[in-house]
Structure formats: structure tokens, C-alpha cells
Amino acid sequence: MHELVGALRSYAWGSRTALAELCGRPVPSAHPEAELWFGAHPADPAHVVLDGMGTRSLLDLVSADPARELGWAAAPFDGTLPFLLKLLAAEEPLSLQAHPSREQAVAGFGRENAAGVALDSPLRNYRDDNHKPELVVALERFEALAGFREPTRTVELLRALDVGELAHHAELLAAQPDASGLRMLFTTWITLPHNALAGLLPAVLDGCVRYLSGTGPRPFTAEAKTALELAEAYPGDAGVLAALLLNRITLEPGQGLFLAAGNLHAYLRGLAVEIMANSDNVLRGGLTPKHVDVPELLRVLDFEPIELPVVLPEPAGDGSVRYRTPAPEFALRRFDLAAGAAHVPLTHAGPGIVLCTAGRVRLHDHTGAAVTLARGGAAWVSAADIDIRAQALDGGAQVFCACVGTVAGLRVPVRREQRAGLA
Known part of the structure; x- marks a missing residue:
């Protein structure tokens, strides 16, 4: 278990105050800050703080020893961390966009590779061959357009x-x-x-x-x-x-919104935790200075009208609430830790990421090793780290626990109680 330093992404629609305030940095920031990535995506991996050894990218850490870092989850996801956790701060509307299915992503990634489009080209639609189902959970009132009305x-x-x-x-x-x-x-x-x-x-x-x-x-x-x-x-x-043509949605703090492949959407404003399959594939149709590819967007869009339900947190039976989605790549739970409550069990084992969004919290594992997280801080929990517990410091605290979801039909070689802790 180690502290995880997120990768800060600056986009024009970001905020000069929201992420800086959340992470305790000077306000306003020098540039609009849009996203803080906690994950192992090749485009911008987070970095793990190693005891007395500096830092190492989470991507390199997982790639070097997927069996140790990912445990049972290494096999079904080809030795890669299958989800990307983010803090997202929108001061202005994001682009009108949708994400491809897995099949569409594989085909599109192959086409652009064959055409010689560089991975970092601004004209690139497909930066990887993965789909991108995503869940956003509001930390404050969050406004969005999503799905055809x-x-x-x-x-x-x-x-x-x-x-x-x-x-x-x-x-x-x-x-x-x-x-x-x-x-x-x-x-x-x-x-x-x-x-x-x-x-x-x-x-x-x-x-x-x-x-x-x-x-x-x-x-x-x-x-x-x-x-x-x-x-x-x-x-x-x-x-x-x-x-x-789209549903206008308002999320109150703690409410979520899940978007499957093909759903046209545009986040408008607000601060949120976002988790998705480990992908950066975006097809844009407008409301952006970035690359717009209308023909490719039309190829992936799902035009079936839908009233997207708000994803409400459900009691998980362990003191947390869970946000249920059909995505096998990720699962997300939230713990609201009361002042004075000590050693609250978070998860039996990793792989996972713990993100503090309010207060301060100290995490302990079975060896007695500890990591203290301030608001906006995160920790990487490998499969080798077990019995992770949390203690709120200086009053109450809030943490989100991101982990791998349920993979249908997979026999997971862990104890029953460990499997329950990961779901």
C-alpha cells in the first residue's frame, strides 16, 4: 500500500479553483485544471510513492509484476489495471461526445494505426483499443446532458x-x-x-x-x-x-450517472469523482476546439431514446455505499467515516485505489504499514496488501474505494471473504 500521486490534466473547460481547493493548493491555479487521473493509462499514469525510493509510474509497477499487483484480476484483463479513476472539475461545458463499444474501439484503433495516424496526433479518435463505460458521482451539484430524450x-x-x-x-x-x-x-x-x-x-x-x-x-x-x-x-x-435532443440532468452530491457505449453526452459544470474502463477514446461532434469527426461519431451513436436513471448509492453491508453498474472493469464504493471511528475495514485486499474527498484519513494494512491521505490524496492498494482499514483524523472524512468489478464466469482464486471485499 503506497501513496499515489495523480496526473493533473489541463483543458480549457477546467476550473482554476475546484481541484486546487480540493487538494489544498493555492487558488487560483495558473491554468484551468480539468482532471486528476489516478490510474495506469499509458497517456498519463499516476505515480506510486515508494518508501525511500522516490516514485514509479503505476503503469510500470503493474507491468513489471502483474501477478503481485493485480492478483486474480491479472488474467481476465491481460495484466493491466482495467479501470481509470479521476477527479473531474468542469467550469465550462465539455464537448458533445460519445464512446465506442469494445468492438468499435478495436476496429477504429486498427484503422488509424494502419493509416499511420500518430498516437499523440490531435486528429486521432482512437488512442487505445478499449471501450469506455463510465460512472460519474457528484461531489457538488453536477449538471449534464446525457442520452437522447x-x-x-x-x-x-x-x-x-x-x-x-x-x-x-x-x-x-x-x-x-x-x-x-x-x-x-x-x-x-x-x-x-x-x-x-x-x-x-x-x-x-x-x-x-x-x-x-x-x-x-x-x-x-x-x-x-x-x-x-x-x-x-x-x-x-x-x-x-x-x-x-438530449436529457438535461442535475446530480446532487452523492448521486451518480452511468453511461454505456454510444450514449451522446456533454458534462456542463461541477466537481465529481469519475471511474471508467481504462480508455481515452472520445468521438466528438461539437462544442469543442478539439478534433471533431461527425462521420465517426454517427458510426458509434446509439439513438434509442432513454431516460438515464440517476445511480443512487446502495448500502453495501460493510458501512459503505456502492454505486452499482454493469461494467466488469470497475466497482465503486463510498465510505463516510465518522469522527472518532477507528480502524473501519475498507477492503480485504486489492487491487484498488482509495481516494480521500473530505477530511483526512489514515490507512493501515495487515503489516501495520500506514498511509495518511489529506483531501484530494489517494493510495494504491495492490493484491498483496490485505486487511485495509481506515481511521478518520481531525473529524469526519470521506473516501471512495475503486476496485475491479465482477467478471462473469471467472473463478477467482481467493477466499470467499476476500472476494466479497472486492465486489
Whole structure:
């Protein structure tokens, strides 16, 4: 068990305050700080602090001895850590994006390799051959667009905006209120020629302003405000229109959102813990200065309308709450440690990562070795580390425990109580 130093990622949509405050660094930061990666992705692995031996990347540590570091999880995931844990801080909206399935990722990665596209090229869509199911859990109020809204409800929204230029589009969707209708409308909007977009988008934004200034019930207030905010951040971007087709979601602290392959989404603002399969594959359709590849995005999108349910924490029976998802690569639990509570069992064994998001906590393993984590700090727990316990210091504390999920049909060569601790 060792302290883990995350890899800080700076993107334009990040915050100059959220991650710096969380980690106890000076505010404001010199650059927008968007993500803090705790994982072993080749693009930016975290570093393990070794006793008296400096640091070593988690990627190198796992690669050198996957049996020791990963234990039972080494075999089903080819000796690699299968998940990536992050802190995510969005001050401005992220790109309109989706992630591929595993099959799509393998095919896309192979195509770009064969075409000679460098792995670090800004034109690259597929940086690895893995899929990227992901779970985000809010640390503060978190706003997002995710999944295509039920078409009949979207028709109501388009009609409520009362924009003449939208009437034809609304009636086309009303005549085909299903995945095919959504595909047709989304494709039309996201591929509009510049002259057509320059006429339609301002009219839609004017409609949003009129709608918000009207009287009486306004059930689409959040959607109209979001369209105006996106247009201000990304003027003239067709992604603003596409955003009108998506569910508008607000997560309160402690609530989660799970996104499977093909779900179109854009995180808008907020601070969260995010866990995903160990991948950095993103197909973008707009709302970004980064590479946009609409044809490839259309190839992976799932247009089936869905009302994505909020993932609520469930009691896990060990003092923690778990966030249940179907992803075999990861599982996430949260412990809220009371002041004065000592030696709370976190997990019987690794592999896993413990992330402190409130207070201070001291971790102990079976040998008596200890690691103290402040807010924003993390620790790597290898498969060789067992009986991990936590003690809150200076009041209450909160920690998230990320580990490998359940692999269907796999016989795991560990004791029954150890297996329960990993789920």
C-alpha cells in the first residue's frame, strides 16, 4: 500500500479553483485544471510513492509484476489495471461526445494505426483499443446532458420555442418519434451547411430568449437556458442544436450517472469523482476546439431514446455505499467515516485505489504499514496488501474505494471473504 500521486490534466473547460481547493493548493491555479487521473493509462499514469525510493509510474509497477499487483484480476484483463479513476472539475461545458463499444474501439484503433495516424496526433479518435463505460458521482451539484430524450417530449420542446424555422424539423420528428427519427434530425442538424446553420441557430436562440421571458409554466427552462449558455461558449456551433435532443440532468452530491457505449453526452459544470474502463477514446461532434469527426461519431451513436436513471448509492453491508453498474472493469464504493471511528475495514485486499474527498484519513494494512491521505490524496492498494482499514483524523472524512468489478464466469482464486471485499 503506497501513496499515489495523480496526473493533473489541463483543458480549457477546467476550473482554476475546484481541484486546487480540493487538494489544498493555492487558488487560483495558473491554468484551468480539468482532471486528476489516478490510474495506469499509458497517456498519463499516476505515480506510486515508494518508501525511500522516490516514485514509479503505476503503469510500470503493474507491468513489471502483474501477478503481485493485480492478483486474480491479472488474467481476465491481460495484466493491466482495467479501470481509470479521476477527479473531474468542469467550469465550462465539455464537448458533445460519445464512446465506442469494445468492438468499435478495436476496429477504429486498427484503422488509424494502419493509416499511420500518430498516437499523440490531435486528429486521432482512437488512442487505445478499449471501450469506455463510465460512472460519474457528484461531489457538488453536477449538471449534464446525457442520452437522447423521448422524441415526443422533444417535439413538445421544439414547439414550445415557437420558432418558425424549427416547425418543419419538429413535425418530421413528430411523424417518426423513434430512434430513426432522432438519427435523421440529429444528422441533419450536425451536418448543416454554414449558411443554413447561420440562419437557423440565431432564430432558435431568439426563441429560447422569448420562451424564458414568457409567463406561465415553463417546463423547459433548464433546456432553454442551457442552449443559450452553450451558444455563448461556442458561438455558431451545430452542437447547440443537437443539445436540444438530449436529457438535461442535475446530480446532487452523492448521486451518480452511468453511461454505456454510444450514449451522446456533454458534462456542463461541477466537481465529481469519475471511474471508467481504462480508455481515452472520445468521438466528438461539437462544442469543442478539439478534433471533431461527425462521420465517426454517427458510426458509434446509439439513438434509442432513454431516460438515464440517476445511480443512487446502495448500502453495501460493510458501512459503505456502492454505486452499482454493469461494467466488469470497475466497482465503486463510498465510505463516510465518522469522527472518532477507528480502524473501519475498507477492503480485504486489492487491487484498488482509495481516494480521500473530505477530511483526512489514515490507512493501515495487515503489516501495520500506514498511509495518511489529506483531501484530494489517494493510495494504491495492490493484491498483496490485505486487511485495509481506515481511521478518520481531525473529524469526519470521506473516501471512495475503486476496485475491479465482477467478471462473469471467472473463478477467482481467493477466499470467499476476500472476494466479497472486492465486489
